[in-house]
Amino acid sequence: MDLTGNLSVGERIRVLRESRGMSRPTLAQLCGRGPDWLKKIETGERELRSHTLLLRLGAALQVRDLSVITGSDTGPAATVPTGRLNHPSMPDIWSAVMQRTLTPHAAGPADPAILQGRVDQTWNLWHSSKHNRTEVGAVLPALIRDAEAAVRALDGDARRAALVALSDVYRLTGQATAYVAPAELAWVVADRALSAAQDADQPAAIAAAAWNMGNILRETSYPEEALRVVTEAADLLRPHLDTAPDDWRGVYGALQLHAAVTAAREAREGDAWRYWKKGDQIAKSLPANYVHPSTVFGRANVDFHEISVATDLHQARKAIGLADDVDPTVMPSVERQSRLWVEVARGHLQRGERTAALKVMQMAYEIGSETVSYTPSARTVAAELWRTAPRAMRGEASTLAAAVGITTG
Structure with a gap:
């Protein structure tokens, strides 16, 4: 060598x-x-x-x-940790997903309406908790098992309703284990969410599961496949939009925003803004205070994604200007609020404004500590700040890096 x-x-x-x-x-x-x-x-x-x-x-x-x-030996030492990011909820979630039983549930099948209510409450917890991975991770194993048991035990319309709930559970599992789950679990969860939705034959559930699958494909560097999946899902929903419930249009809008970010990360500026504008049009057609329960699509999320697209296209000046006009408190999702400030910090770093980036990252961590600690883009910003912060800010940068879990020695 x-x-x-x-x-x-x-x-x-x-x-x-x-x-x-x-x-x-x-x-x-x-x-x-x-x-x-x-x-x-x-x-x-x-x-x-x-x-x-x-x-x-x-x-x-x-x-x-x-x-x-x-090839550089300048700056602080950068020791390589062993293994991936870890979270204490992973063993129980792994067991529930990968060791599912084929025998009937001892207590009988859950009522699909009650099951869906539990799923909706857990999605709300995901978006409202500062420690969302820990709190959601604690309830997911039982929810997975109960949803699986209901699908096996029911038939007819009740089974289709249980399948929609099961698809939602697996979508939530994908969110809660992103970046900490082994690759095989991530793919199993995404596939089960899509398969359950297809078995239910419910277009909105299929489209939401495709949005989830698109996340996996994009994060594993298959952007073209990610775009194909979300655009096919949008095509599936489009004929229903004129008469569809608000949540169906909410999923359609979320698919457009997903495509916008995917295109932006591939430096496809025209496509990125075209998809974003489609999402913007959907948001304008919905009530002003509408928020989709799982994707949190709505007016605020469209505005947040405009900042993300600009940042991914390295249009930092535009991104920071847009952030000046956004009120993050109108977004009910703590997770999305935290991610917004990560995007703004990325924009400041692109402009070489490290002090501003550090202050914004501190805000992001205060709002959603686990979002910052377990999101690669946020950890990248924290690591960059630790390595390059101005002398007067090094103490704060080191404190942030340590809190996020960046290896600094």
């Missing part, structure tokens, strides 16, 4: 990978990404900016310090 000379980051990754006898698909999978993504990194076609992905590569390649990959 020869890492001497003026090698790029991508070249160093390739040398390390080959020295360990690893194929490109294998290393990409260990990082939760696709082989095309890794190929672009290794060939220099794509820049590796994410600190989180650097840590994943370091763990997969079994290096102790990121300088082996980056």
Whole structure:
């Protein structure tokens, strides 16, 4: 293994990978990404900016310090932690998902209406709690088992209603375990959500599950597949929009915002704004105070996504200007409020405004500590601030990094 000379980051990754006898698909999978993504990194076609992905590569390649990959020994040490992000709720959720029983529920099937009510309450908890992963994770295992039991025991319309509830449960499971679940569980959960919705033959449930599947595809570097899934789901709902309930249009709008962010991350500016405008039009057709119960689509979320799209397109000045006109308190979701400030912090970093970025990130953490701690983009911002904050702000940057769980020694 020869890492001497003026090698790029991508070249160093390739040398390390080959020295360990690893194929490109294998290393990409260990990082939760696709082989095309890794190929672009290794060939220099794509820049590796994410600190989180650097840590994943370091763990997969079994290096102790990121300088082996980056080629830089300036700045603080960057020790590579072993393993992925962990959350104490994962073992019980894993058991409920991956070890589901095929025998009937001892207490009999749950009433579908009561089951759906429990699911709706848990979605509300997800959006309202500062510690949403912990609190939702505590109730998910029983909810998964009860929903599975209801589907197995019921038939007819009651079974279809239970299938919709089961799809909702698995969508929520995907949200609550994002970035901490093993890849196999993430894919199982997304597939079960979509399969249950299709078995129920309910277009809005299918579309919502497709929105969830699109999240998985996008986060594992399959943007084209993500766009295909959400646009097909939108096509499924479109014939119903004139007479559909508000929540059906809410899902349709959420699909447009999903497509907008996906396109923006691929630098497809025209497509990104076109999808965003479709979402904006749907929001205008709904009551001013409407909020979808799970995707939180509504006026505020459309405005939040406008900032996200601008940030992903590296239009930082526009993003920060838009943020000046947004009232985050109208958004009922703590999780979305926290993520909004992460996006604003990203915009400040793009402009080199590290002090402003740090203050905004502190706000994001105060609003939703677990959102910041378990979201890769937020952790990337916190890590960047820890490494590059002005001297006067280093103490605060270190405190934030430690709170988020960034390895600093």
